[in-house]
Amino acid sequence: MSRLPLDRWVAIVLFAAAGLTPLVVRDVFILDSVILILLWGALSAAWNVAGGYAGQVSLGHAAFFGIGTYAAALMSARGQNPWLGLAIGIGLSVGAGAMIGYLSNRLKGPYFALSTIAFAEVLKIVASRWRGFTAGSEGVPVPFRPGFATLGLGHVAWVYLILAAALLAYGLQVYLERSRVGYQLAGVREDEDAAEALGIATRRRKVQAIVASAALTSLGGSLWAQYVGFVDPSHVFSIDLSVRFALNSIIGGMGTALGPFLGSVLITTLETYLRATFSGAKAGFTGIYLIIYGVVLILIVRFAPEGVTGIAARWRTRRDRAHA
Amino acid sequence: MDPARRLGPAQIDVVAQLAVSTVLLGGIYALIAVGLTLIFGIMRVVNFAHGEFLMLGMYLAFFAFTLRGLDPYFVLLIAIPIFFGVGLLTYALVMRGVIHASHNVQIFTTVGLSTVLQNVALVLWTGDFRVIRPWHSSVVLRIFGTAFNLSQVVAFAVAVALTVALIAFMKWTHTGRVMRATAQDRDAATLMGIDTDRVYRLTFAIGIACVGAAGVLVAPLYAAYPQVGLQFVTLAYVVVVLGGLGDMAGAMLGSLIVAAVEVAGSYIFGAAWKEVFYFLLFIGVLVFRPAGIFGQRGAETLGA
Numbered sequence: 001m002s003r004l005p006l007d008r009w010v011a012i013v014l015f016a017a018a019g020l021t022p023l024v025v026r027d028v029f030i031l032d033s034v035i036l037i038l039l040w041g042a043l044s045a046a047w048n049v050a051g052g053y054a055g056q057v058s059l060g061h062a063a064f065f066g067i068g069t070y071a072a073a074l075m076s077a078r079g080q081n082p083w084l085g086l087a088i089g090i091g092l093s094v095g096a097g098a099m100i101g102y103l104s105n106r107l108k109g110p111y112f113a114l115s116t117i118a119f120a121e122v123l124k125i126v127a128s129r130w131r132g133f134t135a136g137s138e139g140v141p142v143p144f145r146p147g148f149a150t151l152g153l154g155h156v157a158w159v160y161l162i163l164a165a166a167l168l169a170y171g172l173q174v175y176l177e178r179s180r181v182g183y184q185l186a187g188v189r190e191d192e193d194a195a196e197a198l199g200i201a202t203r204r205r206k207v208q209a210i211v212a213s214a215a216l217t218s219l220g221g222s223l224w225a226q227y228v229g230f231v232d233p234s235h236v237f238s239i240d241l242s243v244r245f246a247l248n249s250i251i252g253g254m255g256t257a258l259g260p261f262l263g264s265v266l267i268t269t270l271e272t273y274l275r276a277t278f279s280g281a282k283a284g285f286t287g288i289y290l291i292i293y294g295v296v297l298i299l300i301v302r303f304a305p306e307g308v309t310g311i312a313a314r315w316r317t318r319r320d321r322a323h324a
Numbered sequence: 325m326d327p328a329r330r331l332g333p334a335q336i337d338v339v340a341q342l343a344v345s346t347v348l349l350g351g352i353y354a355l356i357a358v359g360l361t362l363i364f365g366i367m368r369v370v371n372f373a374h375g376e377f378l379m380l381g382m383y384l385a386f387f388a389f390t391l392r393g394l395d396p397y398f399v400l401l402i403a404i405p406i407f408f409g410v411g412l413l414t415y416a417l418v419m420r421g422v423i424h425a426s427h428n429v430q431i432f433t434t435v436g437l438s439t440v441l442q443n444v445a446l447v448l449w450t451g452d453f454r455v456i457r458p459w460h461s462s463v464v465l466r467i468f469g470t471a472f473n474l475s476q477v478v479a480f481a482v483a484v485a486l487t488v489a490l491i492a493f494m495k496w497t498h499t500g501r502v503m504r505a506t507a508q509d510r511d512a513a514t515l516m517g518i519d520t521d522r523v524y525r526l527t528f529a530i531g532i533a534c535v536g537a538a539g540v541l542v543a544p545l546y547a548a549y550p551q552v553g554l555q556f557v558t559l560a561y562v563v564v565v566l567g568g569l570g571d572m573a574g575a576m577l578g579s580l581i582v583a584a585v586e587v588a589g590s591y592i593f594g595a596a597w598k599e600v601f602y603f604l605l606f607i608g609v610l611v612f613r614p615a616g617i618f619g620q621r622g623a624e625t626l627g628a
Contacts, residue, residue, distance in 0.1 A: 126600070287447035305429050
């Protein structure tokens with residue numbers, strides 16, 4: 001156990017703390033914060049699978065999130081089982097992810113980002129205009145029906161359910177750090193031509209990464225819809241949301257398993273703090289919060305593009321050198 | 325488009341109206357896209373904040389009109405130097421540090437800039453839709469069975485004049501040649517004694533001046549609100565990709581194609597679905613001709 005690297009220890013402490021919180025406190029505000037930190041962390045981890053590990057930097061992950069939210073919300077609103085909606089959402093997102101991955105396979109950097117934005121925008125327009133099916137831009141309220149089968153849970157149960165999703169996302173990332181597939185993806189990310197020359201099926205690996213990422217994002221979207229209870233097309237398909245997934249990973253450290261969760265702790269806490277501080281200035285709140293968010297993004301990519309885990313690793317090597 | 329519906333088929337020739345609408349819309353889109361393609365082509369940076377500068381241009385026109393009673397066409401004269409300055413400032417504060425960085429860093433820098441500008445507008449000016457109605461927006465011109473308003477015509481004429489002036493500048497002036505040389509080969513240009521930092525600064529400032537001017541020109545035609553940029557910039561991306569990376573003449577043609585898709589799409593299927601068509605067109609072009617309709621194959625895989 002002593003050989004376990006520091007970032008794994010931090011993750012264990014983080015998840016254990018989240019799991020123990022409901023045993024100690026019953027304060028709804030704190031439990032809500034824990035749920036949101038875990039959920040945004042899991043969603044960013046899902047983004048990280050494509051963006052960080054495979055180098056497929058997407059600005060359209062809100063597309064998969066939105067599919068998940070609508071699948072669960074529409075099933076719930078029609079009196080059906082939201083778990084079935086969750087499964088349908090994952091199925092649709094896998095299809096959508098495979099399509100995007102396959103179609104934009106040759107695209108790199110900004111071209112790939114642009115094509116993912118376009119895809120999310122198309123879904124946003126369809127969701128807000130196809131009134132007969134989605135209720136249009138008014139959005140879909142999710143009825144609260146108590147019970148695990150209908151995903152109408154109390155805060156304590158939500159903590160554990162979201163924790164399970166977070167562990168699933170974390171586990172997938174750890175798998176990518178230790179498995180053959182993961183090394184192949186790293187090869188694709190660092191130098192696609194070289195990877196291909198070594199016999200790696202680069203195209204297939206990239207599509208697989210996007211599909212896995214899309215499925216997890218959709219899962220998170222379905223849970224979010226059931227937890228929050230309302231789905232608004234202009235929010236769930238927005239670029240702001242796609243940026244948020246990416247932002248947590250960038251701040252924490254892209255392509256690291258812990259990064260998205262660290263980023264989520266920082267950003268979600270900042271958001272909660274600002275929400276409390278500026279709650280008086282109603283209309284201004286979202287604006288002020290997002291201004292800070294944008295400035296943080298610009299500064300981080302400029303001065304610490306490797307994120308918090310990267311900075312920590314740099315300090316440790318420096319310290320180790322000093323000791324040697 | 326809308327005027328056709330309002331007047332009814334008896335009074336206007338539908339095909340001629342659609343054609344004229346396409347050309348007028350295309351001219352305005354060209355001015356928005358030309359700045360984007362210039363920055364894209366020379367700096368190899370996709371400016372995800374491009375639409376926000378358009379939004380700022382629209383607000384400038386709105387406040388100049390409502391607070392000082394200034395006509396947008398007069399404001400245009402001050403808007404161009406103002407936005408040139410804004411471009412220089414943005415370059416110095418934000419872009420300069422990331423010009424040699426990786427794609428990801430550049431993408432997220434301009435995305436962050438876009439978030440900041442949108443929300444500064446939201447905090448300062450709220451999310452209300454701001455509309456101005458100068459006298460020329462209610463003057464209807466009727467020629468050869470078509471009808472459109474004077475603001476549209478002037479916006480088109482000025483947009484085309486500015487775009488053509490920029491193309492001429494790039495083609496025939498020494499500075500334009502220096503800029504194109506930098507686009508072709510950054511390192512070789514540096515070895516030839518070109519101050520590439522100055523080139524990038526100038527490029528960014530010109531690009532922002534163009535889109536700021538476009539914002540002022542469209543202010544009498546569309547409502548201004550903090551997220552308005554997204555609506556225009558997405559179609560500017562389509563135009564730029566269609567026309568080919570950094571190709572300004574291509575951007576003009578791309579604008580016409582996008583405008584035609586939009587006009588025909590909203591006539592046949594209704595205005596609510598028009599965006600779907602150019603996004604589908606966009607995805608189609610990215611997938612099948614990512615270097616643009618006239619571009620070289622493989623350009624999208626270069627250090628774009």
